[in-house]
Amino acid sequence: MRTWHLAVAKLRSVFFRGRREADLGEELQFHLDRETERLVAAGVDLHHARLQARRSFGGVEVVKEESRDSRGTAFIDHLARDTRHAARRLVRDWRFTVAAVAILGLGIGVNAAIFSVINAVLFRPQTVVNPETLVDIYQNGPGGVANLSTYPAYQDMAAYTDIFAGTAATFIPRPVTWSNGAAPRQGMGEHTTATYLDVLGLRPALGRWFTTAEDALNAPPVVVLGYRAWTTRFASDRSVVGRIIRIEGVPVTIVGVAPENHAASVNFGVVTDFWLPMRTLVALGAPPGMFQRGIVEGGFFVKARLRPGVTVARAQAAMTALGVRLAREFPKEDKGAGISVYASRDVRIHPQMDRILTGLAIALLAIVGLVLAIACSNLATLLLVRGAARVKEVSVRLAVGGTRAQLVRHLLTESVLLALAGGAAGCVLAWWTMRWLTTLDLPVVIDFGLDLRVLAFALALSFVTGIVFGLAPALHSTRIELWQTLRDDGDVRASGQRWFSLKNALVVFQVAVSVFLLAATGLALQMVAAGREQRVGYAVDTVAMLETDMRYAVDAADTGRVSTEILKRVAAIPGVEAATLTRGLPMETAGMLIAAEGAADGSRQVGEAANIWAGPGFFETMQIPLLYGRALDARDREGAPRVAVVNEALARRYFGSVNAVGRRFRLEPGPPEWMTIVGVARNAWTNDLGDIVDPVPYMFFRPIEQSRITPTTVVARTTLGSAPLVRSLQIELRRVNERLPVLTAKTMRQVLEDSLQAAQGMAAFFTGLGVLGLTLAGIGLYAVVAFAVARKSREIGIRMALGAGSQQVVWSVARDVAALVAAGTAVGLGLWVVAVLVMRVAPVQTSGVANIQLYQPDVDPLAMLVIAAFTALVGLAAAYVPARRAARLDPLVALRHY
């Protein structure tokens, strides 16, 4: 009750401050008048009575202040007053304010943008009902770490109905093409079991989820639209249920719309557009073998709902028992690595991926944090310069009785206010960036929304920035020798005396960090250049390709005839020397496991290799020379003996010699069909130049005629330039069938360039950060130099009066700048060399799911030279204006006015 009373009183006194002030004034005035009256009554004349009353009362303002303070609202009062005061000052110095807010806005904006990505990937919670009873189950890979499960293993897990109230499997989300009558587009597809939504405890937003009957190999395919896809691609049309669309060319019936709050089965920002029954994987082109038990881990995620009262530990015990049983029953396929159960709350994507993602997120935040550090130290520099320019004002305030604590509080309020404004600007910037990102038609929709967590992050960042980076300048600029500054010639004392001043240290720091970031750009560019210099080993500049998807235009029975016709027409284009059919992009590989014949134990000769589907004429078109045997040709049809061409690397790795013609291998897992090697091709690169981490891929080429799948791509080599050929290819395709969509039409050079996008994106990212940093550092440098020149005007004037030429003056300014820039550059490059050395010795991180090997960079002296030159240029630009001002100083004016 008393607390309540106090709170109300406090609130009232805060809000009715004006009235309270008036009351206080009137009360005290009444006291004085009454006292005067008393004295007059005692015989004192009015004038003296007034004086005496005042004297015995003491300072009216002091009493007012103390009365206010005794109400306990002093803190809030002061805060409000300081804030008003600071806001007024900032508005008055609007140039400084705009600069500071822009600098901080950039720094905080970049951070908020990156954080919102990380938020989407790592922090945003997933909506499920009763998450505490939901578990994720993984079959373990080698080393007993969680991996993905096979489909039969999922069925075995689902049989534990005494432990699990429900079990569901999902497949790794994958991009699919789809069409709603118009040209096919990319979307994200997820395959799940019919139980999926029930296990999560969610309801479809519209229609229904698919049934167990629909999740069968031969059932007509159905689809549940993702909520986002429904609202953006289907205009939230409630009549979509029952409509037929095409996914991967296959007609599929829409039966419902997924819940709004459930974006995807894995929680890292990816948004699923199409939810499909698990078994339609086969109808949409996956091999039926994927549902078999194999020696490799399958691609299935398993989620289960615990029965009431069952703990995670009990589920783990049951699954451990299952693991032991599977190892006993299937000794060939299951090596007994066991099964892991995790509470779903503790997993975002996959236990192993989570670790890697967290590391990446931290690294990313650290990198953009550097930009924020530059922005902050920049703010500190500006505040210091401003503080120094305000020395007189501060001195006067100290002289008339302001305490240092009060002054520091004022300055701090100012910097916090600045930082908050910067934070707001940063949020707007981040919001724009994110909106721009979502307008891009990316194949994968990722939900990078700015939510409260991002805003809180930006707010906290601004507060900390304001306090931490405002405190040092505030303390610094209130440490003043009064007698010195209040003297008229206070400005004469040379500011260049102290070399290791805070301002200089900050500028050196900013330059160093920017140089470091630019050096990182150098690394990314190095990777791009290394990719470009790759000897690909096949024809590039004379080759063009076109990818279509016949399933959108042609009946399954007709695809063979249509593809033959396309090939015939392309071969007839003037200038074309050779043409062939393949699947996907030319030289695009798919990793598979193969087992070589002749190994005593299957395990030793089983390993990874990359598959390419090649039509007749492939090697001639791509100009990949055959070392032994023959190329794939028209003989290798459906029904003919199964054959393959391998590259040197594969031959040597699995068969011990380059001439492996006649040897056999098969896929693992898969039907026990042996493929005979009919030729060995010279090593060639894949289409991915960015993939310079894992240099020699083991490749095998199989005849596309012997696959179940339709060719998608026609590749041709010409003597007449590949760019016009791209157009001709499109014309020919349209002549064959107008409805055939063009998925990709590029020259081979473009294909290769596009594969460098990741590295180029990284280079652009670092360049952006580095240039941003250097710009900020330049502003800081400018502020420091301009201030030093203004401060030394009198000194410069004296020098010029004594005969110094303008050149000498410029030199004296330039010398300081050069020293700062050189120090910063040296520190930055030094750090970079250390970082490169660390990267070179960093161990290769290997895990079952992801192989991350750092690219081993070189220290590139040329790049360092370029960076140093660029930094020098920025320094020059920053020093130019102040130096010119110094040089043009009229000694007479300088001596008189400064």
Added chain:
Amino acid sequence: MSDQTDLLQGTLDLLIMHTITLEPLHGWAIAQRIQQISDEMLRVQQGSLYPALHRLEHQGWITAEWGASDNNRRARFYSLTRAGRRQLTTEVSKWERLSAGVNLVLHRT
């Protein structure tokens, strides 16, 4: 909430509260009354009177109301709240114990 730290301050609070037990008084009258009753022995520092009044009001021991003074001007009259009365009795007994103790010490030695 009771301030035991400062004896002098505590004493002033005690005197103020005692003075307004019978009737509401404004600040000036409180100071006068204390001086009169104590036969001018106690002089209230007028400067510290108002902060004390505002503190007591803020703590909820006394309330203030605008009223007309004897010479018909608007004045702020202070009176004890119920919590203030309770507080006064504990303060008085505390003071009596303290002064008795101090007296004892002074007279025994």
